[in-house]
Amino acid sequence: xxxxxxxxxxxxxxxxxxxxxxxxxxxxxxxxxxxxxxxxxxxxxxxxxxxxxxxxxxxxxxxxxxxxxxxxxxxxxxxxxxxxxxxxxxxxxxx
Numbered sequence: 001x002x003x004x005x006x007x008x009x010x011x012x013x014x015x016x017x018x019x020x021x022x023x024x025x026x027x028x029x030x031x032x033x034x035x036x037x038x039x040x041x042x043x044x045x046x047x048x049x050x051x052x053x054x055x056x057x058x059x060x061x062x063x064x065x066x067x068x069x070x071x072x073x074x075x076x077x078x079x080x081x082x083x084x085x086x087x088x089x090x091x092x093x094x095x
Contacts, residue, residue: 015086018069022062062088
C-alpha cells in the first residue's frame, strides 16, 4: 500500500510534535516544579545513580509522548515506533 506524501508529512509533523513536547517536559523551566515534585513522589523510577530519573530521560518520556500523540490524533498504535524513532533521532541531533 502506497502512502500519499501528505500522510508522510503528517507523520513527520507528529514526530516533531512529540520531540518538542518531550523537550519541554524534560528540560524546560516551565515544568521545573512539576519535575521536582514528580521526582520526590516517585524515587523508585530512578534506577541507579548512573541513570537519570524517568521524568528527566528524553528516551523514556519520548516514548510515552509518542503514545499520547498517537492516541490524541486517533492513529493506530503501529505508528508509535516511527514517531518515537524520528523524535528521538531529532533529540540526538541537537547536541
